[in-house]
Amino acid sequence: MSMKSKSTSELKASIHRVEEICKSNKLGLTEIRKLVFEIIVKNNKPIKAYEILDKISNINNKPSHPPTVYRAIDFLIENGFVHKLNSINSFVGCFHPKAHKECYFLICKKCNIYQECCDDSLKDRISKTAIHNNFVISNTTLEIEGHCLDCSQK
Amino acid sequence: MSMKSKSTSELKASIHRVEEICKSNKLGLTEIRKLVFEIIVKNNKPIKAYEILDKISNINNKPSHPPTVYRAIDFLIENGFVHKLNSINSFVGCFHPKAHKECYFLICKKCNIYQECCDDSLKDRISKTAIHNNFVISNTTLEIEGHCLDCSQK
DNA sequence: ATAATATATGTTATGTTATAACATTGCAAT
DNA sequence: ATTGCAATGTTATAACATAACATATATTAT
Numbered sequence: 001m002s003m004k005s006k007s008t009s010e011l012k013a014s015i016h017r018v019e020e021i022c023k024s025n026k027l028g029l030t031e032i033r034k035l036v037f038e039i040i041v042k043n044n045k046p047i048k049a050y051e052i053l054d055k056i057s058n059i060n061n062k063p064s065h066p067p068t069v070y071r072a073i074d075f076l077i078e079n080g081f082v083h084k085l086n087s088i089n090s091f092v093g094c095f096h097p098k099a100h101k102e103c104y105f106l107i108c109k110k111c112n113i114y115q116e117c118c119d120d121s122l123k124d125r126i127s128k129t130a131i132h133n134n135f136v137i138s139n140t141t142l143e144i145e146g147h148c149l150d151c152s153q154k
Numbered sequence: 155m156s157m158k159s160k161s162t163s164e165l166k167a168s169i170h171r172v173e174e175i176c177k178s179n180k181l182g183l184t185e186i187r188k189l190v191f192e193i194i195v196k197n198n199k200p201i202k203a204y205e206i207l208d209k210i211s212n213i214n215n216k217p218s219h220p221p222t223v224y225r226a227i228d229f230l231i232e233n234g235f236v237h238k239l240n241s242i243n244s245f246v247g248c249f250h251p252k253a254h255k256e257c258y259f260l261i262c263k264k265c266n267i268y269q270e271c272c273d274d275s276l277k278d279r280i281s282k283t284a285i286h287n288n289f290v291i292s293n294t295t296l297e298i299e300g301h302c303l304d305c306s307q308k
Numbered sequence: 309a310t311a312a313t314a315t316a317t318g319t320t321a322t323g324t325t326a327t328a329a330c331a332t333t334g335c336a337a338t
Numbered sequence: 339a340t341t342g343c344a345a346t347g348t349t350a351t352a353a354c355a356t357a358a359c360a361t362a363t364a365t366t367a368t
Binding site for chain 1: 283
């Protein structure tokens with residue numbers, strides 16, 4: 001499977017899913033939070049907080065401030081709609097929120113497109129490693145950087 | 155295995171190993187680089203760049219500047235003597251440099267002690283995941299945060 | 309030995325990422 | 339209406355990292 005960007009319908013579905021989850025869980029999906037989520041998922045690639053900030057400032061035709069963005073991101077991460085890629089200080093949308101707590105990523109250095117790779121065998125292996133070390137996991141960062149099929153062929 | 159800090163002899167051995175590797179590979183282990191490595195490994199816990207900076211400033215009795223520290227860290231990371239924990243913007247010494255390219259970590263949120271956990275089965279699993287996705291890995295970040303045995307019993 | 313080159317360090321400034329602290333708004337419950 | 343609470347606005351600053359250029363130190367070729 002090569003890494004390709006999401007289709008318009010996938011994006012719509014993703015946004016709709018978040019709306020539904022928020023509705024049924026009584027989570028306040030405010031205008032800003034929704035806007036930030038849309039900006040993140042529509043971006044295809046990992047996006048940085050200040051890039052989001054710029055986009056919002058443009059949309060609103062007036063400057064926004066960092067806390068506005070970071071608060072929205074916090075909300076989205078807390079509820080599993082967005083993940084942070086620590087290795088590149090960037091944010092990505094989650095395309096199966098609530099399906100799992102942890103999310104692992106392949107990140108192409110060349111085209112910057114990312115892909116979730118949350119197979120159970122990997123999850124199990126990490127879990128076994130933790131158990132073997134008497135360690136109780138609260139959260140896991142797994143970010144695999146490299147080149148996707150398309151980019152390694154070029 | 156509980157997570158405990160390294161003994162003095164382990165630290166000495168670790169520093170000695172780095173000296174030997176540099177000697178045999180003609181890597182310039184300058185005073186600053188050696189000092190930064192010592193500060194990092196002796197710290198036991200992940201340490202932040204500006205903490206290192208403060209320590210150096212104290213040792214030299216005059217202020218040092220960020221590039222001094224970051225350059226030394228770059229050298230140490232390039233040669234596998236130190237790793238960066240992206241999830242907490244901190245640095246840790248590597249206790250088996252050159253033994254492997256990638257290094258995985260367990261990080262206790264409570265006591266802040268970390269532990270390398272580079273079993274081959276985990277490495278294999280990650281490698282298989284990449285292959286399955288036609289992805290060529292250049293580097294991997296795996297940071298498992300949670301609680302170690304001691305801290306989860308408290 | 310000396311000049312030329314490369315490598316490392318010093319220094320100043322600034323860029324980038326993220327949060328603290330407090331004021332204000334809007335809305336729901338009593 | 340008033341209180342309480344969640345969200346947002348706003349200002350300022352903290353925390354993390356690098357660019358750019360000057361200087362020094364080591365290495366190599368002549």
